[in-house]
Each structure stands twice: as C-alpha cells, then as structure tokens.
Amino acid sequence: MPFQQQHVVEALFTDFPSAVFFASPDKRIEAANPAALRMFGYALEDILRQPVRLLFSSDDEYRICLTKRQERAITDRSIDSLFRFQRRDGEIFQGEMRTTLIDANDGETRGFIGVITDVTAMRVLEERQLTAERFLNTALGVIDQGFAIFDKDERLVVFNAAYESLFGGVVLKAGMAAQEIMDLALKMGAFGSFETDADRRSWTDERLAVLRAIDTPHRILRYADGRLWRCEDRRLPDGSTVALRVDVTEVQQALTAVERREREYLTLLQNLPELVCRFSSDRTVLFANQGYAQFFGLQPNDLIGRDVLHHVPTEAHEPMIVALQAITPETPRSTRETVHHFADGSTCSIEWTLVGVFDHSVATEFVAVGRDVTEHKRRNEALSLFAATVAHDLKAPLRHVASFSEMMSEDLEAGRLDTLGFYAGNIRQSTERMQRLIQNLLEYAQIAHRITKTHCVDLSAVVRDAIALMETTVSETAARIEIGRLPHVSGDPELLKRLAQNLIANALKYHQPDREPVVRVYGANHPLYVSMIVEDEGIGIDPAQEARIFDLFHRLHRDESVYKGTGVGLAIAKRIVESHGGKIRLDPAYRDGARFIVTLPPEVAQVDPPAADPFDVGSCN
Incomplete structure (x- = not known):
C-alpha cells in the first residue's frame, strides 16, 4: 500500500464516528478505533485479542450473529443486522452492525471488519413516532x-x-x-x-x-x-x-326550524290586530309590524333605523321619554292609555304596554304594544248603561207585582174577595210585561252573535216577507204600504227581515189617530253607500229626541194604553244595522211623519241600478 493511501486509511480509521473493529478469522479483536473504545468503555490494551463475543450482550445474540454470517457468506460480502451489545459497565444497547469479509489475494479470508452504530436513540425516536x-x-x-x-x-x-x-x-x-x-x-x-x-x-x-x-x-x-x-x-x-x-x-335542521319559527313569529306579528314596535335603548326602531306603521300613515320600512319619536306626535314626546326612563329591572313593564287624534278630526283610545329588555340590569331594547280600546270602552259604557236601564225597567213590573200581591194578601185576611180578580189582572199584566222585556233583552243581546255566514239578500223580498208576518196588524190598521226599488245586500236574511219588521211596526204604531197609516219603503244609491228608507205619515218624532230614540227601553210615550211597547224595537233595529257594518238615523228634515234612513257601506252591499221612480216596483195594501 502506498504511503499516502495508508495515511488516508489511518486517518479515516482514527476519525470515523462509528465504532470500527478488525477481527481475525478466529473471531478475536485485532484493532479498534477511538470511537469503538468510547462506545464500549474499554482501553485498547483491554480489548485487543479478546473474543468478539465480549461485545455482545449474550451468547444467543453472538450465536445469531455467527449464523447470519455463515448463511450469507457466499452471497453477501457485507451484511447489516441489528444486535444487542453490552458496554464494559454492563449497559446494554442496540446497535446496527455491518460486517464485511477481508480477503487476501489468494482468496482466503484474512478476517472481518465490523462497523457498529449505536441506534438506541434512533430506536427510541422511532418508537415514539410509532406511539x-x-x-x-x-x-x-x-x-x-x-x-x-x-x-x-x-x-x-x-x-x-x-x-x-x-x-x-x-x-x-x-x-x-x-x-x-x-x-x-x-x-x-x-x-x-x-x-x-x-x-x-x-x-x-x-x-x-x-x-x-x-x-x-x-x-x-x-x-x-x-x-x-x-x-x-x-x-x-x-x-x-x-x-x-x-x-x-x-x-x-335546528337552524331551519328556528328560521321557520321566525317566519311564523313574523307572520303572527304582522297579522296581529295590536300595534307592535321594537326599538333599541337609543330609540332606534328595529321592527314595526304593518298595523303599527299604518296607524301612523307609514310603511314599516319608513320606520326602521329612525328615532321612534320621529313619527310620534310632538305632544307625546315628553310622556314617552318619561315612560322609558321609568322602565327598570324592578319595574320592567308599564301601561298607559293615550288618545290619538286623526287628520279627519276623529279620535281613538290606544292602550300602550311598554316592556324593557335587560342585559345585566342595562336596558338594551324596548317593545311597545298598542291596543285600540276605543270600541272596548264604548262597549263598557254601553254595558253599564244597559245594566242600569235593565235594572230600572225591570224594577217597575216587579214593584207592581209586589204591591198588588201585598194588597191581595191584606184583602184575603180581611175577607174581601171581590177585589182579588182586579189584583190578579194587574199582577198578570205586570208579569206579561216583564216576560216581554226579558224576551226582548235576550233578542237584543244575541243579535251581535247571530251572523255566522252572510248571503246575497234581496231587500224587496225581505220587506215583503216582513209584511206577510204582520198581516194581522196591517189589516187591523187598514194600512197602505208602498214598496219601491230596493238593493241586494250581503247579510243575514232573518236579521234584515226583523229590521224591516221593527221599522214598519214602529210606523204602524205611531200613526195619526184620524187617518189610515201610510208607510213607504224604498232604496237609494249613493257614491259611497246604499240606503233603505222607511217613512210614514204618522205623528212624527221630535228631532230633539234623535240621539235617544235608539237607546234601550227609551219610550217617547209612557202611556201604554195608547202606545204599547217595551222601548226595545228601535234599539234592536240599530243593533241589526250595526252588526252589518251600517248606520241608522232619523231624518230631522222630514216633517210629514217619521223617516228612518238605513245605510250600508259598499263592501257589504251590491246595489241594483237606480230606477227612474223609486216606487215603480209595486205596493202592498
């Protein structure tokens, strides 16, 4: 080996980071680099010529290593395997070892090179990764x-x-x-x-x-x-x-249900007869239903985002501010009644309920709900008057019954029997009058609840039916009843028949004593309404009494021997007309007797074309 190459190999052997061992064919350690000495904790003199078995953790590990080397000696000059090794201090660690055969030029094995890498940390990381x-x-x-x-x-x-x-x-x-x-x-x-x-x-x-x-x-x-x-x-x-x-x-699904409930809630609010407005603590309108907006002559979009005082009458500003300031967590609700004046001069009474919505004692929103109590107040006043009138008019026959009963009792005790028939007759008259009063009261009270389904009604036929029911009275008084052209209306035929009957009966009752009664019934067309008119040539009614003649039990003539009745007929007539959405009044300009004018609004009436002569239909004598 050239000198330079030898130095390179020695440098690699000395500085290589992994442990390198040279072993002889008889499996003894011949050399170890510094990394090997550090890895296993031995000095070089302690490890040279020692069996390779010294490096393994057990005989089984060493046997496995030899077996793998023998099995793959022919096919692989280098093999890689994991084994468990043991340091000098007894610590066992896992290492990856590559063993390579060293052959001489003649082909004989001169030994082995073993390169060992401590993979304990790597295996720990791999185990952690797997975990x-x-x-x-x-x-x-x-x-x-x-x-x-x-x-x-x-x-x-x-x-x-x-x-x-x-x-x-x-x-x-x-x-x-x-x-x-x-x-x-x-x-x-x-x-x-x-x-x-x-x-x-x-x-x-x-x-x-x-x-x-x-x-x-x-x-x-x-x-x-x-x-x-x-x-x-x-x-x-x-x-x-x-x-x-x-x-x-x-x-x-929940959101869909909420949206559906919101739509239902909004639909309900929009169709409530009450006036509903929701606004923030700074009085900015957040919601207003159609009824609320229309009450002020606006549309809901005209109100949203504006100060609630913007559409409220000026005279109501200060009371409303005071009412808002009075809403607290302790008293979150208040009610007050106001009178609203319309441009046409009419008024209505509105009962306002103001409710505060709080978040941690801080008012975040307000809800104002208004209810028109005009009709309710009118009905309460009428009910009070009705109760007082009923109590007054029922007391009279009761007093008569009590008085004559007491006199009858006294005469019986005294043995005076000739007066009993007189007393009994008066008691009978009083009870009959009380029965008529009660019957008329029941009829009066039930009229408002009678109309369940309306029909197209021919008033001409209704008037003729009413006259037929009064045939005896008409014959006895020799009355002449003239029937002119009358409209068709939408209503209850039986109630309208009773209306005609009451008005005609009133005309027959209050006729001139020295002449036969004449009654005319006809209709008229007007741009905004149609009318049915009943007029007579009787004794007439003082125009000063116009405001009272339709009151319950009001009688212009107290002498029942001349003009019998209970004072309920015209009250019933008025109630029937009002139940059809119309009005009834006495014509004060008519001086030849009494003339009653019944008007019905266009939405509940369909009028026939006017005739040139309102009395071209015929008469009933």
Whole structure:
C-alpha cells in the first residue's frame, strides 16, 4: 500500500464516528478505533485479542450473529443486522452492525471488519413516532369530524373512519386520487341516481371545487345517507390540503326550524290586530309590524333605523321619554292609555304596554304594544248603561207585582174577595210585561252573535216577507204600504227581515189617530253607500229626541194604553244595522211623519241600478 493511501486509511480509521473493529478469522479483536473504545468503555490494551463475543450482550445474540454470517457468506460480502451489545459497565444497547469479509489475494479470508452504530436513540425516536402515530390514528378514529390530508397531486395521504364514511362504503386507501374516490362513490350508488351525465359531473365538480378552493367560505354539502357536512379545507404551504368535514345535519335542521319559527313569529306579528314596535335603548326602531306603521300613515320600512319619536306626535314626546326612563329591572313593564287624534278630526283610545329588555340590569331594547280600546270602552259604557236601564225597567213590573200581591194578601185576611180578580189582572199584566222585556233583552243581546255566514239578500223580498208576518196588524190598521226599488245586500236574511219588521211596526204604531197609516219603503244609491228608507205619515218624532230614540227601553210615550211597547224595537233595529257594518238615523228634515234612513257601506252591499221612480216596483195594501 502506498504511503499516502495508508495515511488516508489511518486517518479515516482514527476519525470515523462509528465504532470500527478488525477481527481475525478466529473471531478475536485485532484493532479498534477511538470511537469503538468510547462506545464500549474499554482501553485498547483491554480489548485487543479478546473474543468478539465480549461485545455482545449474550451468547444467543453472538450465536445469531455467527449464523447470519455463515448463511450469507457466499452471497453477501457485507451484511447489516441489528444486535444487542453490552458496554464494559454492563449497559446494554442496540446497535446496527455491518460486517464485511477481508480477503487476501489468494482468496482466503484474512478476517472481518465490523462497523457498529449505536441506534438506541434512533430506536427510541422511532418508537415514539410509532406511539404518536398510534395515538393519532386512535384520536382520528374516535372524533366525529371527517379528517383527511391530500398531497399536492390530490392523492390521499391520511384519513379517519368518519371521512371514509362520507362515501357510502368506498374503502379508502392511501394514494387514492380524489377524483377516483368520487367516481367509486358514484358507481356504488352512495349518492343516489342522476338523470344525466351532466348532473353526475356537476356533483363531482362541486366537491372537487371545495377541495381545490383556497381561502373560500365554508360550504355545506350533502354526502352519503343524506346528511349535511360543512367543508372546511385549508391549503398548506407545501401544496397539500387538509380536508375537514363537520356533520351539521342536526344543526342545520335546528337552524331551519328556528328560521321557520321566525317566519311564523313574523307572520303572527304582522297579522296581529295590536300595534307592535321594537326599538333599541337609543330609540332606534328595529321592527314595526304593518298595523303599527299604518296607524301612523307609514310603511314599516319608513320606520326602521329612525328615532321612534320621529313619527310620534310632538305632544307625546315628553310622556314617552318619561315612560322609558321609568322602565327598570324592578319595574320592567308599564301601561298607559293615550288618545290619538286623526287628520279627519276623529279620535281613538290606544292602550300602550311598554316592556324593557335587560342585559345585566342595562336596558338594551324596548317593545311597545298598542291596543285600540276605543270600541272596548264604548262597549263598557254601553254595558253599564244597559245594566242600569235593565235594572230600572225591570224594577217597575216587579214593584207592581209586589204591591198588588201585598194588597191581595191584606184583602184575603180581611175577607174581601171581590177585589182579588182586579189584583190578579194587574199582577198578570205586570208579569206579561216583564216576560216581554226579558224576551226582548235576550233578542237584543244575541243579535251581535247571530251572523255566522252572510248571503246575497234581496231587500224587496225581505220587506215583503216582513209584511206577510204582520198581516194581522196591517189589516187591523187598514194600512197602505208602498214598496219601491230596493238593493241586494250581503247579510243575514232573518236579521234584515226583523229590521224591516221593527221599522214598519214602529210606523204602524205611531200613526195619526184620524187617518189610515201610510208607510213607504224604498232604496237609494249613493257614491259611497246604499240606503233603505222607511217613512210614514204618522205623528212624527221630535228631532230633539234623535240621539235617544235608539237607546234601550227609551219610550217617547209612557202611556201604554195608547202606545204599547217595551222601548226595545228601535234599539234592536240599530243593533241589526250595526252588526252589518251600517248606520241608522232619523231624518230631522222630514216633517210629514217619521223617516228612518238605513245605510250600508259598499263592501257589504251590491246595489241594483237606480230606477227612474223609486216606487215603480209595486205596493202592498
């Protein structure tokens, strides 16, 4: 060996980082480099000529090494194997040893070179890596979210069971292309059938687009079993993609249910008869239903985002500010009534309920709910008057019954029997009057609840039917009843018949004593309403009484021997007209008797074309 080459080999042997041993054919150590001495903890003089067995942890390990060397001596001059070695201090470690035969020029084996690398740390790292992989695979296997990583060529690197389940039975393997996975899922019918190839391609393209998209909003797609998954994909710097699929089926169902309830809630609010407005703590309107906006002559969009005081009358500003300041967590609700004045001069009473919404004792929102109580107040006042009137008018016959009963009792005790018939007659008259009062009261009270379904009613036929029911009275008074042209209306035929009957009966009752009654019934057309008119040539009504004649039990003539009645007829007539959305009034300009004008609004009336003569239809005598 040339001198220079010898020096190179010596330098390599001395400075080589791995342990190097030279062994003789009889398996004894002939040389060891410094790295070998450091690895095993021996001095050179302690190890030279020692058996190679000294380096191994046990006889079995050494025997395995010799066996492998013998088995592969013919085919491999160098072999690599892992063995367990033992240092001088007894510590056992794992090392990778490469043994190479040293042959002479004549082909005989001159010995062996053994290069040993301590792989203990490496094996620990590998074991830790395997442990980490096991933990990772276990974790991925138990989480509900689908997880996968695709490389830059869209080939599957790693995935969990949840991700595999998305494709309806397709068995995923590392290295599969994303396109391949989609095609297999479609082929297995995991996503149902498609009518055309274009539909199938569209389905595939949509899912591949999610995988290829960069920094796009999350999308929700339907996968196997019809479940919905939110796709959250992220592109990594090396071009690979992390695909995360989150099952949001129940969440989406809940959101859909919430949206449906919100729509139902909004529909309910929009159709409530109450006026509803929601506004923030700084009085900015957040919501107003249609009724609230229309009450102020606006549309909901005209109110949203504006100060609630913007549409409230100026005189109501200060009271409203005071009411808002009075709302606290201790008293989160207040109610007050206001009178609203309209441009046409009419008014209405609104009962406002103000409710505060608090977050940690701080008011964040307010809800104002208004209810029109005008009719309610009117009905309460009418009910109070009704109760007082009923109590007053029922007391009179009761007093008569009590008085005559007491006198009858006294005469019986005194043996005066000739007066009993007189007393009994008066008691009977009083009870009959009480029965009529009660019957009329029941009829009056029930009228408002009678109309359940309206019909197209011919008022001419209704009036003729009413007259037929009054045939006896008409004959007894020798009355002449003229019927003119009358409209068709939408209403309850029986109630309208009772209306005509009451008005005609009133005309027949209050006729001039010295002449036969004349009653005319006819209709008229007007731009905004139609009318039915009943007029007579009787004794007439003082116009000063116009405001009271429709009151319950009000009678202009107290003497029942001349004009019998209970004072309920005109009250019932008014109630029937109002139940049809109309009005009834006395015409104060008519001086030849009494004229009652019934008007019905256009939406509940259909009028026949006017006749040249309102009395060209005929008369009933």
